Amino acid sequence: MGVSVNPRIIPEDIIQRIRERADIVEIVSAHLRVDKAGQNFKGLCPFHSEKTPSFTVSPSRQMFHCFGCGTGGDIFSFIMKINGESFTSAVRQVADRVGIHVPSVSDHPGGDKIARRRETLIQLNEDVANFFETSLWHDSLGKRGMEYLNTRAIQEETIRTFRLGFARPSWDALAKAMHAKGWTDNDLVDAGVAISRNAQDGAQRTGVYDRFRDRIIFPIFDLQNRVIAFGGRVLDKTQPKYLNSPETLLFHKSQQLYAMEKARTEATRHNALMVVEGYFDVIALHQAGIQNVVATLGTALTSSHLPLIQRFSKNLKLVFDPDTAGIRAALRTAAVEMLDLFAGRGISVDVVTLPDQRDPDTVVREEGTAAFDQLVKGAETLIDFVIRHNLSQATDQSIEAHVESLDTILAIIAKTSDSYQSLYLKQIAERLGIDEHALRMQHRAASVKTNKPAKRIRRIAEPPPSPQSGQVEEMLLQLVIQGKVNPEWLGDLQASEFLNRDYQTLFSWARAMPENEHLTHTQHFVSFGERNPEYESLISRLALRPLEFEEHTIERAVRECVSRIKARNLDNQFSERTRQIRIAEREGCSTKDMHTQLEALRQEKSAYAQ
CATH class of the missing domain: 3.90.580.10 (Zinc finger, CHC2-type domain)
Structure with missing residues (x-):
C-alpha cells in the first residue's frame, strides 16, 4: 500500500x-x-x-x-x-x-501575497458581518427581518450565537458603508459581497452594487470562527429563496458545511454528524439542544466534503425533507457513486426521513425534541433508503422505468457482501412478485457484465489472516514501534512477508529509516502518522499498549516472531510449489527442477522449525 x-x-x-x-x-x-x-x-x-x-x-x-x-x-x-x-x-x-x-x-517565497490577501478578506468579512448585524438589531429597516425571525421562533440568544443579520433593500447600502471604512470595490468583489457593474451592465458603467439585498443574512464561518462567506434568505418572494456567496479565495462551497465550527464538538462526542437541508433547520435544532448538526451550502455531499467530515465523525445521518423534490434529490445524490464514495472511506451513512409536510425546524417547534429523536432512532441505512424508493417507483411505473429501477437496485446490491445480497434479493423478489431464481440469475449476469461489483465481492470475501499469525505480526510491530528491537534480530525479514497490509506499510517505513536511527525511536512513527492519518490510531495503540513479557526476554520474543513469520511464508510457498508440481505431472511436463526447489524449501522450513 x-x-x-x-x-x-x-x-x-x-x-x-x-x-x-x-x-x-x-x-x-x-x-x-x-x-x-x-x-x-x-x-x-x-x-x-x-x-x-x-x-x-x-x-x-x-x-x-x-x-x-x-x-x-x-x-x-x-x-x-x-x-x-x-x-x-x-x-x-x-x-x-x-x-x-x-x-x-510570509517568510516563505511566494506565500506572502496570497496569505496577506486572505487576511485582508477575513477582516473585510468581519466588517460586513458587523454591518449586517447592526442593520438587524438597530436599523428601522431591519425590523422586517427581526419580525420574520420571530415567526420562526428563533430566540435572541440564538440570533446572537449565529450572528444573524439583515441586508437592507438597497442596491448600495453595504458598499457605501464599506467604502466609508476604506474598503475598495475590488475588495468587495473579491469577498463576494458586491458585484461589479462592468461585469453585468457594460463597460460604460462603473462601480459595484450589493449582492445581498432585503435578506436575512447567515454568516458562514471556518473552523477558527472566522467569517468566510454569507448566505441570504429572501423576504421578497419574487427573488430566489436562498443566495450564497460565490467561490472566493476563502470560500469553497463543496468543502464547507454550515455550522461545522459549532457542531464539531458534539459530533465528536456522539460520534455522529447530522446533515440537514437548510440554515433554519440547523439553527432550530441547535437551539433545541441537538447540536451535532450541519447543512450543505447549495451542493450535494461530495468527496471534497469528506476530509472535513472525517475529522469529527465516521457516522453520518442525512435528514431529508419529505417533499417529492427532496426525495428525488436524495435519490440522485444517493446513487451508486455516493455509496462508493462513503463505503470506500469507512463512513457509515443513515437516512432520516421526516413525515409529510414536516422539516426538522417544524418537528422541533411543534412536537419537541423527543419526537425528532424518535425519527432519528428510526433511521434506515443509505442503501436501504435507495432500494426502498427505487422499489416504490418500480411498482407503479411503465415497463421501461420498471426495468431501469430494477437495474439500479441490482447495481447497488452488487456492492454489498454476499450475505446481504442474498437477503436483499429475497426481499425484492417478494416485493415485486418476481421469481427469486430468475432475479438471482439477472443479478449474476449484471455483476459479470460490469465486472466491478464482482471484484469488490471477491476482495471482501477473502479470508483474513488467522488470529494467530496476525497476533505474531502485531507483537513484532509493537516492539519495533516502541524502539525495543535491534535490527540484527530481524535478519532478512522483509515487509512483503507480513500478511496484514497496514503492518507491511509500517514495517517498510521502519526498514527505510537511516541506519543510525534504525528502529530505535517511536517519534519516527509519530511523524509518519502525522503525514498519513489513516495509520495514526494503529501507531498510537501499539506504541502505548503494555508489553506482555519481561524486558530481558525481548530478543527471544523478536527472534521467535521472525521465525514464525518466515515459517508461515515457507509453508505457503511449499504448498503452492506442491500444487504446481501436481498440475505439471497431470500435463506430462518435467518436474525435476520443481522437485529440487521443493526440497530446498523443505530444508529451509526445517531450519526455522528448529
Missing part, C-alpha cells in the same frame, strides 16, 4: 523541537481531567462517551490513545482533533505555548 509524505510549510526540525519541549499531559489536562496511572495518565475520553477511563496519555512517548474508540496520535493530533484545527495551526498553538518561533507564511 502506498503512502504519502506531504511537504510541510513548517520545517521538520522546528516541529521536532516543539514536540520535544512540549508536555502532552499539560496540553491534554487543559481539556479534561487525567490521573496518574503507573507511568501514564488516564481519563475519560473526550472523543466518545464512556464511564470507565480508557483514554491513556504517555508523557514519555508524548502520545495519547483511547483503547475504547481507537482515537490516538501525538500532541499535535490531539489539538487537531479536540479543536478541529489544521496541522499547521496546531503546531503554531503548541509552539506559542512553549516559546518557539515558527516562521510565518
Whole structure:
C-alpha cells in the first residue's frame, strides 16, 4: 500500500523541537481531567462517551490513545482533533505555548501575497458581518427581518450565537458603508459581497452594487470562527429563496458545511454528524439542544466534503425533507457513486426521513425534541433508503422505468457482501412478485457484465489472516514501534512477508529509516502518522499498549516472531510449489527442477522449525 509524505510549510526540525519541549499531559489536562496511572495518565475520553477511563496519555512517548474508540496520535493530533484545527495551526498553538518561533507564511517565497490577501478578506468579512448585524438589531429597516425571525421562533440568544443579520433593500447600502471604512470595490468583489457593474451592465458603467439585498443574512464561518462567506434568505418572494456567496479565495462551497465550527464538538462526542437541508433547520435544532448538526451550502455531499467530515465523525445521518423534490434529490445524490464514495472511506451513512409536510425546524417547534429523536432512532441505512424508493417507483411505473429501477437496485446490491445480497434479493423478489431464481440469475449476469461489483465481492470475501499469525505480526510491530528491537534480530525479514497490509506499510517505513536511527525511536512513527492519518490510531495503540513479557526476554520474543513469520511464508510457498508440481505431472511436463526447489524449501522450513 502506498503512502504519502506531504511537504510541510513548517520545517521538520522546528516541529521536532516543539514536540520535544512540549508536555502532552499539560496540553491534554487543559481539556479534561487525567490521573496518574503507573507511568501514564488516564481519563475519560473526550472523543466518545464512556464511564470507565480508557483514554491513556504517555508523557514519555508524548502520545495519547483511547483503547475504547481507537482515537490516538501525538500532541499535535490531539489539538487537531479536540479543536478541529489544521496541522499547521496546531503546531503554531503548541509552539506559542512553549516559546518557539515558527516562521510565518510570509517568510516563505511566494506565500506572502496570497496569505496577506486572505487576511485582508477575513477582516473585510468581519466588517460586513458587523454591518449586517447592526442593520438587524438597530436599523428601522431591519425590523422586517427581526419580525420574520420571530415567526420562526428563533430566540435572541440564538440570533446572537449565529450572528444573524439583515441586508437592507438597497442596491448600495453595504458598499457605501464599506467604502466609508476604506474598503475598495475590488475588495468587495473579491469577498463576494458586491458585484461589479462592468461585469453585468457594460463597460460604460462603473462601480459595484450589493449582492445581498432585503435578506436575512447567515454568516458562514471556518473552523477558527472566522467569517468566510454569507448566505441570504429572501423576504421578497419574487427573488430566489436562498443566495450564497460565490467561490472566493476563502470560500469553497463543496468543502464547507454550515455550522461545522459549532457542531464539531458534539459530533465528536456522539460520534455522529447530522446533515440537514437548510440554515433554519440547523439553527432550530441547535437551539433545541441537538447540536451535532450541519447543512450543505447549495451542493450535494461530495468527496471534497469528506476530509472535513472525517475529522469529527465516521457516522453520518442525512435528514431529508419529505417533499417529492427532496426525495428525488436524495435519490440522485444517493446513487451508486455516493455509496462508493462513503463505503470506500469507512463512513457509515443513515437516512432520516421526516413525515409529510414536516422539516426538522417544524418537528422541533411543534412536537419537541423527543419526537425528532424518535425519527432519528428510526433511521434506515443509505442503501436501504435507495432500494426502498427505487422499489416504490418500480411498482407503479411503465415497463421501461420498471426495468431501469430494477437495474439500479441490482447495481447497488452488487456492492454489498454476499450475505446481504442474498437477503436483499429475497426481499425484492417478494416485493415485486418476481421469481427469486430468475432475479438471482439477472443479478449474476449484471455483476459479470460490469465486472466491478464482482471484484469488490471477491476482495471482501477473502479470508483474513488467522488470529494467530496476525497476533505474531502485531507483537513484532509493537516492539519495533516502541524502539525495543535491534535490527540484527530481524535478519532478512522483509515487509512483503507480513500478511496484514497496514503492518507491511509500517514495517517498510521502519526498514527505510537511516541506519543510525534504525528502529530505535517511536517519534519516527509519530511523524509518519502525522503525514498519513489513516495509520495514526494503529501507531498510537501499539506504541502505548503494555508489553506482555519481561524486558530481558525481548530478543527471544523478536527472534521467535521472525521465525514464525518466515515459517508461515515457507509453508505457503511449499504448498503452492506442491500444487504446481501436481498440475505439471497431470500435463506430462518435467518436474525435476520443481522437485529440487521443493526440497530446498523443505530444508529451509526445517531450519526455522528448529
